[in-house]
Amino acid sequence: MHEMSICQGLMDQVERIAAEQNASRVDSIVLSIGPLAGVEPDLLTRAYEVARLNTVAEHAELEIETGPVVVECRSCGAKGEAEVNRLLCPSCNNWQVNLVQGDELLLLKLEVSGIADVSGTAK
Ligand SMILES: [Zn+2]
Numbered sequence: 151m152h153e154m155s156i157c158q159g160l161m162d163q164v165e166r167i168a169a170e171q172n173a174s175r176v177d178s179i180v181l182s183i184g185p186l187a188g189v190e191p192d193l194l195t196r197a198y199e200v201a202r203l204n205t206v207a208e209h210a211e212l213e214i215e216t217g218p219v220v221v222e223c224r225s226c227g228a229k230g231e232a233e234v235n236r237l238l239c240p241s242c243n244n245w246q247v248n249l250v251q252g253d254e255l256l257l258l259k260l261e262v263s264g265i266a267d268v269s270g271t272a273k
Pocket residue numbers: 223224225226227228239240241242243244
């Protein structure tokens with residue numbers, strides 16, 4: 151399942167950020183997954199249960215937020231929410247719209263702890 155590879159990519163990203171902050175553990179991860187991202191939040195959560203083992207995020211909670219689908223009309227310029235299977239301009243019903251939001255898979259927030267003191271206070 152492709153949620154597994156997505157999850158592994160996510161763990162790489164999480165580990166990199168934790169390393170940059172000298173954090174020894176990750177407490178929580180918040181993801182934003184658009185309805186058109188092609189990712190099942192349930193499957194991703196299950197993949198995460200496996201992918202997090204032996205990483206800094208082993209004890210981190212995974213939270214998934216799903217946002218709306220937002221389109222912008224190429225004809226009248228109106229911007230607004232659209233239905234997942236009906237991508238039309240909310241104002242004039244034109245089908246020529248640009249997707250503004252809805253296919254994203256973003257790491258929104260990462261809470262870390264156990265940050266090593268690297269200020270270098272010599273004793
Ligand atoms: Zn329009």
